[in-house]
Amino acid sequence: MSTELVKKELFQFLSSAVPEVLCIKGPWGVGKTYLWKKCLVDASSRNGGIAVGRCAYVSLFGVNSLEELKYSIFENTVKPEQIAAGASLDTLKAVVESTEGLGRRHAWLLNLFPLTRNALAGAAPGLFLTVRNQIVCIDDLERKGNKLDAGDVLGLASQLWT
Numbered sequence: 001m002s003t004e005l006v007k008k009e010l011f012q013f014l015s016s017a018v019p020e021v022l023c024i025k026g027p028w029g030v031g032k033t034y035l036w037k038k039c040l041v042d043a044s045s046r047n048g049g050i051a052v053g054r055c056a057y058v059s060l061f062g063v064n065s066l067e068e069l070k071y072s073i074f075e076n077t078v079k080p081e082q083i084a085a086g087a088s089l090d091t092l093k094a095v096v097e098s099t100e101g102l103g104r105r106h107a108w109l110l111n112l113f114p115l116t117r118n119a120l121a122g123a124a125p126g127l128f129l130t131v132r133n134q135i136v137c138i139d140d141l142e143r144k145g146n147k148l149d150a151g152d153v154l155g156l157a158s159q160l161w162t
Contacts, residue, residue: 019161064145
């Protein structure tokens, strides 16, 4: 499949408000992640380029549990206008401040203190409830931790659009 055709599909996917799952498959090192991130940045600068209010990019490299994955999705969520900057404490704070959930509204403060970050990670199932109406890119399935089952990752992906 040509790069232009993949770009076209990516832009169509990003501009749709219909819940969907998109899989980009190819050999390691061909530029799948690079193309995804480039299209996401390009779409975020277009009017109507991204149909939903938030996006998250997570790598499964070394992730060993669904709780770790859920927290990573929560932690890496950014608004479309912050995509180029990537996830940071500032982008997490901005997303938290724009979210209705009281737990998310103040959760970023806990990341300022190293010991409380572990406690916050234990709250991942509750924090994950705020992950709705957003694009989630789950990358590096082949590099997931040994304790994380690929079927569980796909099951979580299916929960994101129910």
